[in-house]
Each structure stands twice: as C-alpha cells, then as structure tokens.
Amino acid sequence: MIRTLNFILVLTSILGLVAVYGLKFSVEETASSKFALERTIEAQEAELSLLKADWSFLNQPGHIAPIVQRHEAALALVRIDQKQFGSFNDIPMRPAEPDTDALDELFQLLNAGIDPIDQILEQILEE
Amino acid sequence: MAIATEGTKPIALDGGRKARGNLTRARIRWVIVAIVLGFAVVGGRLVQLGSVVNDPTIEGQTRDAITATRPAILDRNGLEMAVDIRVPSLFAEPRRIIDVDEATEALMTVMPDMNREWLRNRLTGDRGFVWVRREITPALKERILQLGIPGLDFVTESKRFYPGGHEASHVLGAVNIDNQGIAGIERHMDGESVALLQELGIARGRELAPVELSIDMRVQHVLHQELTDALTRYHAIAAAGVILDVRTGEVLALSSLPDFDPNVPATALEKDRFNRITSGIFELGSTMKTVTFAGALDSGRVKITDQFDARFGIRFGRFTIDDFHAKHRVLDASEVYKYSSNIGTIRIMQAMGKDEFRAFLTTLGFDKRVPFELPEMRDPVVPATFSEIVAATASFGHGLSISPLHMAVATAAFVNDGFMVNPTLYKRDLDAARQLYKPVISPATSQEIRYLMRLNALEGSGTRMNRLAAGYRLGGKTGTAEKVVNGRYSSDKVLNVFSSAFPLEDPRYAIVILIDEPEAENAQSGRTAGWNAGEMSGRIVQRIAPMLGIKPDFNEGLDAAIVQAAMR
Numbered sequence: 001m002i003r004t005l006n007f008i009l010v011l012t013s014i015l016g017l018v019a020v021y022g023l024k025f026s027v028e029e030t031a032s033s034k035f036a037l038e039r040t041i042e043a044q045e046a047e048l049s050l051l052k053a054d055w056s057f058l059n060q061p062g063h064i065a066p067i068v069q070r071h072e073a074a075l076a077l078v079r080i081d082q083k084q085f086g087s088f089n090d091i092p093m094r095p096a097e098p099d100t101d102a103l104d105e106l107f108q109l110l111n112a113g114i115d116p117i118d119q120i121l122e123q124i125l126e127e
Numbered sequence: 128m129a130i131a132t133e134g135t136k137p138i139a140l141d142g143g144r145k146a147r148g149n150l151t152r153a154r155i156r157w158v159i160v161a162i163v164l165g166f167a168v169v170g171g172r173l174v175q176l177g178s179v180v181n182d183p184t185i186e187g188q189t190r191d192a193i194t195a196t197r198p199a200i201l202d203r204n205g206l207e208m209a210v211d212i213r214v215p216s217l218f219a220e221p222r223r224i225i226d227v228d229e230a231t232e233a234l235m236t237v238m239p240d241m242n243r244e245w246l247r248n249r250l251t252g253d254r255g256f257v258w259v260r261r262e263i264t265p266a267l268k269e270r271i272l273q274l275g276i277p278g279l280d281f282v283t284e285s286k287r288f289y290p291g292g293h294e295a296s297h298v299l300g301a302v303n304i305d306n307q308g309i310a311g312i313e314r315h316m317d318g319e320s321v322a323l324l325q326e327l328g329i330a331r332g333r334e335l336a337p338v339e340l341s342i343d344m345r346v347q348h349v350l351h352q353e354l355t356d357a358l359t360r361y362h363a364i365a366a367a368g369v370i371l372d373v374r375t376g377e378v379l380a381l382s383s384l385p386d387f388d389p390n391v392p393a394t395a396l397e398k399d400r401f402n403r404i405t406s407g408i409f410e411l412g413s414t415m416k417t418v419t420f421a422g423a424l425d426s427g428r429v430k431i432t433d434q435f436d437a438r439f440g441i442r443f444g445r446f447t448i449d450d451f452h453a454k455h456r457v458l459d460a461s462e463v464y465k466y467s468s469n470i471g472t473i474r475i476m477q478a479m480g481k482d483e484f485r486a487f488l489t490t491l492g493f494d495k496r497v498p499f500e501l502p503e504m505r506d507p508v509v510p511a512t513f514s515e516i517v518a519a520t521a522s523f524g525h526g527l528s529i530s531p532l533h534m535a536v537a538t539a540a541f542v543n544d545g546f547m548v549n550p551t552l553y554k555r556d557l558d559a560a561r562q563l564y565k566p567v568i569s570p571a572t573s574q575e576i577r578y579l580m581r582l583n584a585l586e587g588s589g590t591r592m593n594r595l596a597a598g599y600r601l602g603g604k605t606g607t608a609e610k611v612v613n614g615r616y617s618s619d620k621v622l623n624v625f626s627s628a629f630p631l632e633d634p635r636y637a638i639v640i641l642i643d644e645p646e647a648e649n650a651q652s653g654r655t656a657g658w659n660a661g662e663m664s665g666r667i668v669q670r671i672a673p674m675l676g677i678k679p680d681f682n683e684g685l686d687a688a689i690v691q692a693a694m695r
Contacts, residue, residue, distance in 0.1 A: 063290075
C-alpha cells in the first residue's frame, strides 16, 4: 500500500520536474524571441525616424526654394504680382444665350424660299 | 532478558523493534541534515542574487536620460521643425577587451580622424563602460560590426535633427548631446513645470505628442531669405525681423541674422549671433513716435487736427533738438507724423505731460521683459522718471532702449483696437487670446493710429515700401536711429527700423524689421529707414500676404475709409 503510494509520489515529482523544466525553456525561448522582436522594432523605428526626418527635410520651404530658382528659366516661373489676383466678381457675366426660337424661324423661312433681308430691301425700295 | 554470567559483563541484546527504532532515528537525522543543507544552498543563492548591484547609469547618467526622446516640434501647418532621429552610439567595455592595441588599430582604420593616444587610453583599464564616439551613422556602425572586436557595442540614442537648418534657429534654439534643451523653445520646453511637461507629452514614454508652434515655416522662410538678401544688398552687419498676428499674439516668424545652425549648436556661441529681437535692446528712433502719438491722442489732450509750431528747434540748456527733414512751419498732428518731426513730437508729448507719457510706457510694458517663451531676454533700459530733456528725447526714441519685440507687441496693440496681448510661440486661438486682452488705448485712438500709419505709407517715409506692397494696405513708421559710438551719436552708423501693420482697414499682422548699420544700396539711394527697412517690409509683405490669405485690393475706397472723418 505504502509502496504504491511512494511510487505514485515519485512519478508525480518526476512529471512535475519535467513540466517545470519545459515551462522554463519555453519561457526562455519566448523571452529571446521577444527580445529579437524588440530589436527589430527598434531598428525599424530608427529607420523610420530617419525616413521621417528625410521627408520633413525635403518638404522644407528652404529646401524647395532653391529647386524653384534652378528651374526658373526653364519653366518660365516668376513671382506672382498683385495684379494677377482676381475674384469671381471680376469675371464678366456669361453673355445672353442666342435666341434659338428666332433662329429656327429664320431657317424655316429660308427653307421656304423667303429671305427676310430681301423683304426689307424691297420695303426700302418701295418707299 | 539479560543472562548473568560470572566475571563477564552482562550481554545485552537489543530487541528487533528497538534496533529498527534506532535506525529510523538516524535516518531522520540524516534527512534533516540534507534538508537544512538544501535550504542553506537556496538561502545562500538568494543572498547572492540580492547583493548583485545592477548599475543603470552610463558614465554618471541614467540610461533613460540618454535614450530619452523629445517631442517633435511642428509649425502651425504641421510641418516638422525639429524631429528625433535614432542613431547608434559606440561604447566599449574595457574590461572585456582582450588586445587594446589591436582594437585601437582596427578602430583607427574606420575612424581615421580619432586621436590614437586618446583612444588607447580610453580602451585600457577595468571600467565597465566608456563612450568611444556618440551619434555615428548607420553605415559606420556596419563597418565597426564587421571588424568583430569584442567588448565594443552600440546604444541607440535619440539625436535632435532640425530639417530647416538655419531658418528658424533663434526660435528653436538647440539641444546638447544628451538631448537637453540649452536654448530657444527647446530650453523652454525643458524648463516648464512637470505638469506642463505631461501636458505637452514629454513625460509619457516613447510616443510623445508633438508640440505645435505658432510659426509658419513659409513665412519664416520668406523673412529669413529677405533678411539674408538685406545683409548683402545694404552691406549691413545685422538684420532682424518679427511678424505677429495682432489678434492672437502668435509669432508667425522671428529671425535674426547672423544666426546659427541648430544642428551644430556650437555655432550659436560665435560673436554677434544673439537673438536681436528678444535679447537685443536698442534705441528704436522715430518708430517710438507711434507710441508717443498713441499715448497723446488717447489722453485726450491732443487731437489729430491740432497744430504744432515746428518753426524753430527746441532748446534744452545747451542742446537744441531740430528736425531731420525740417519743414520749419506750423504742422498739424498728422503732418508731424508724416514728416517725422522731432520738434512736433516733443510738443505733442509736452501737451500730454511727461509723467503721463512715462506712465503710458509702463502701461505698454516697456519697463520689464516681454512675457515670452524664449529664455534669451534682456531687461529694457527705460529711466524710472523722465526729466524734461529725457522725456523730449524719449518721445522720438532716444535715451531709452527696448527690444524690437516690445515695439512689435505695442504696434500690434495699437492697430488691434487698442487691445494688447502677450506674444506666444505656441498656437493660440482667438477665444483664448481674448481672455488675455489688456486695453492700452481706446478703439477710437486705434483708428487714428491706423490712419496715421497708412498716411505715412501713402505720403510720408513709407512710399517706397507702399509701391512694393501695393494693394496690401500696409502702413507703418520708419525709424533711423543714430548709433552711439564712443559715447556720442554717430551720423554714419545708424540702426534702421520699420514697424508696420497690414491690411490697415482690418489689421491682421504686425511687422517689425530692423537693420543694423546699412549702407546705401547704390549712389542714387538713401540710407534712411525708408530705403532699406521700409523696402524690405514691402518685399516681405508682397510675398507673405498671399500665403496668409490677404487679397490685394486696389480699391481706393479702402484707404478713404481709414481716413478720419475729422481729417476729410
């Protein structure tokens, strides 16, 4: 009876030992992969910070202005003059649309062989 | 059970049960010993672990301080003005270096500019950590790694990078190699209380909320470029300028030349690189007349239609004060301003009263530093009480020294219906600014000052400026101050100032431009402020007004509206 109990106890302690070691190794592995990930993140953050710095450098007005000056002649760039500004109020209104009904009537008359100009001329001659 | 025998000791035999009992006791003893030993081992290990000292510092600084990041600084449109880049720094652990000479030679091959002796001394010894070179390039790091020297390693540090270079140097300031602010807004950010640090996001770990400034980098660029141009065009020794939003007090641009490169902070220490806008104090000359007029008109003792006798110079003991562009006739107040008459201005100040004039300067905050974020400041020099002659010279800007920022803030208040607001480098909205408004003159006086400033652009010393900035309703006052050389006023060394505001029918922006010791641009041009500081202001406004959404308008009705009813 005691013998079997001892046997069971020894067996459980061996099992416990194996489990604890297994856990330990898996934790160590997780820790090292976490560390590797952290290093990757750090490296990528460093790279990202450099790219961001590059981007903001390229966007500075102080960086763009010399480029504009270099291509001033080729692109015919000149500084804007006050006279070049305008507003919607300065644009003239759209001209009145042509009177399409009257035109249609005119074409119909011409097709029918009646020339309004001739009629006017005739009227003048008669007078 | 003892058997007694003659002459011998009695033989005692233990019974089986007793013998087993003894054996068990001995076993228990051994087990106890084993357990005690086991606990002793565990306890010893605990003591050992507890006594390990983990040094978290690197050469006296905490590792956190070295790798700490600073929040990015953005301009008002979200463009980065300062960013952190993460760069490797090379350190060595001398106690782990096997062959110092070999390591030194190998490092010299990739970093030939290092001092061999210094490097050898650095790597010798039993120390656990020494810096070899901080903030190196990633390419250099790769090459050092390929050398494969044991005992060398890298720490990723944060390095401050200013993509704009020189352009906003005096605003931004600089940081030292440990990323601590040593000048400008960087210093201010560090000096704030912890609560504000948290508000700004500095104390919140890695992801820091960026700080938004009131600076507009486009305007800053234009200002910087025009000032640079002025240094060559007028052979001046220095030039500076500041542009304020008059309603909110936000500083849109601030530049002072010669300046420095914040990426190389050591250049800031060179001679004459100080910020002339905040830490320079000058006798600002005739631009002070705007202040005298504002005070006098607001006191009610002087009306804009009043006449002043400017026929003769005014005598104070053995001094006689006369006019530069002398008219020698009776002038009305607007003519005094337009012709920049010293005599007329003195009479206006006298009509107001010298003590009232002195009190008005206090109201404008000319006695103390302008409350502003930049730490580079100098106390203005304004006499505590004015005698007759000091008051007279002060009325046209001599005998008292203030910073150009004082003048910019005062000019902004004069055109902003008389409401003064402290300038700021942080973004501020109109509602927040209104809480800070302090009335210094009445809105009616503000109207009159706006009229005078515009009149000076149309008919006075600002006409050259007005031709350049046509359509933007810019107006202001010129000031040509003779500099003190060896204790006397020199007529060949002048400091020229132009303080202006636009668009004057509804003022939005105030500008103060300063140019130190300019020469005439060519034989035909003059040397007074209208020729240089004035023209510069015109060129600047011509470029920045479209960026700020101010549309040119050639409608003459606008100018007519500014003109006072009393003057028509």
